[in-house]
Amino acid sequence: MRVASLLPSATEILFGIGAGDDVVAVTHECDYPPRAAALPHLTRTLLPEELLGDPAAIDRHVRASIHAGSSLYALDADLLESLAPDLIVTQELCAVCAVSYEIVAQAARRLRGDPRIISLEPSSLSDVYATITLLGELCDRRDGAATLLTTLREREAALRARPPLAVPPRTLVLEWTDPPMSGGHWTPGLVELAGGLPVLANPGANSHVIGWDAIVAADPDVVIVVPCGYAIDVALRAARALEARAEWNALRAVRAGRAYVMDGNAYVNRPGPRLIESAELFAAAIRGEDAPPQALISLRSAAPTRE
Numbered sequence: 001m002r003v004a005s006l007l008p009s010a011t012e013i014l015f016g017i018g019a020g021d022d023v024v025a026v027t028h029e030c031d032y033p034p035r036a037a038a039l040p041h042l043t044r045t046l047l048p049e050e051l052l053g054d055p056a057a058i059d060r061h062v063r064a065s066i067h068a069g070s071s072l073y074a075l076d077a078d079l080l081e082s083l084a085p086d087l088i089v090t091q092e093l094c095a096v097c098a099v100s101y102e103i104v105a106q107a108a109r110r111l112r113g114d115p116r117i118i119s120l121e122p123s124s125l126s127d128v129y130a131t132i133t134l135l136g137e138l139c140d141r142r143d144g145a146a147t148l149l150t151t152l153r154e155r156e157a158a159l160r161a162r163p164p165l166a167v168p169p170r171t172l173v174l175e176w177t178d179p180p181m182s183g184g185h186w187t188p189g190l191v192e193l194a195g196g197l198p199v200l201a202n203p204g205a206n207s208h209v210i211g212w213d214a215i216v217a218a219d220p221d222v223v224i225v226v227p228c229g230y231a232i233d234v235a236l237r238a239a240r241a242l243e244a245r246a247e248w249n250a251l252r253a254v255r256a257g258r259a260y261v262m263d264g265n266a267y268v269n270r271p272g273p274r275l276i277e278s279a280e281l282f283a284a285a286i287r288g289e290d291a292p293p294q295a296l297i298s299l300r301s302a303a304p305t306r307e
Contacts, residue, residue, distance in 0.1 A: 001139050004042060004085035006075075006099055009128075009272035010120060010135070011036050014089075016273045017136050018144035024083045027073075027099075029229075032266065032274075042080055043073050043099050053234050055178040055227065055241075073099040077107040087138060088117045122271040123185045123204045125156070125193070125279075131271070148273060155276045159193050159283060169221035169286050171196035172253070175228050175264065177238045180215060181207045183226075186275060187268055194282035196222060212247040223253040224285055225299075226264035232294060235261050239299055257300035260285045267295075 001022045005011040011030040014023050023036070027043040030036045051057045062072065080088075090104045108117055118138065122128045129149055136145025171191045173183030183191070188201035199218045200210050207228075225239040239261040242248040253259050262268065267278040277295075284291035 001087060002085045003087045004080060004083060006042060006090040006104060007120060009270040010089040012272040013132050013135050016148045017141040019139040019141045022139055024085055040079060042076050046072055046074055053237065055176060055238050059179060075099050075103050075107055077110060080107055081110050084113060085115050088115055090117060090119055092119050092121060125186050125189055125275055128271045128275055152273060152276050159279055165195050168195060168197040170199045171222040171286055172199050172218065172220035174225045175207045177225060177227055177242060179209045182210050183207060186271060190275060190279040190282055193279045194286050196286040216247050216250065219252045221253055221258060222286055223259040224282065225261045226268040228264050228269045231265050232263040235264055236297060259299040261297045261299060
């Protein structure tokens with residue numbers, strides 16, 4: 001089996017079930033496990049470099065591109081053809097997150113051997129488990145998939161077995177900062193698994209823009225900022241830029257030092273095995289516990305001093 005993975009989450013699953021040696025190419029964003037990054041890259045971003053790190057500018061560019069029917073990614077069809085994959089793993093869930101299914105299907109028509117195209121559309125943690133099973137079957141790695149699922153389900157069970165908090169903290173997850181966007185798809189379920197109560201969330205569906213008036217009215221107990229696709233250093237800059245807004249500084253969570261930032265690129269935004277780690281990090285934030293300092297960063301130092 002020769003597999004072309006056009007999703008970072010699928011790449012993580014394939015390596016996690018023991019099919020890493022079957023993967024012949026990945027995307028430019030596939031960076032985990034580290035040896036996946038050394039494989040040939042089938043995609044590149046079309047986002048202008050000068051926009052990187054500017055959430056508002058990126059949002060405007062993305063909306064304009066989608067409105068015009070333009071892709072945010074380029075696919076190297078010649079490389080794909082030369083690698084002759086048997087299986088291509090892609091998605092139709094989000095036009096912003098990966099190369100579009102239409103572009104993949106068009107490129108696949110050039111390939112000899114009639115490769116199979118699988119579109120992954122998880123919207124919950126249980127859907128991710130089903131995806132692991134599916135890829136295990138397609139790649140003849142059923143035992144590896146079963147082993148990975150056992151580990152993930154044990155960690156999930158450990159989270160569910162924790163004593164519930166007397167009052168679940170009302171938790172807002174921001175998947176973008178300018179404009180603010182709520183956590184969608186699997187993210188609200190991760191908050192509940194971690195012991196919190198998701199607010200302004202959109203379970204099972206796309207993240208959506210929420211107004212600052214709604215955020216202020218919700219006044220969450222905990223805020224976790226996980227900008228989609230941002231590594232921790234860029235995510236931290238985006239989160240601290242929120243200090244310029246009076247609405248942000250007025251939030252209960254910010255005043256109490258219960259606002260956090262996470263590496264969205266590594267964790268919450270990828271529907272793969274590390275969603276369990278994302279839930280564990282959420283639990284640390286929601287329960288006020290220690291966590292690896294580079295995985296979950298408190299914005300306490302950025303909070304304004306209040307009498």
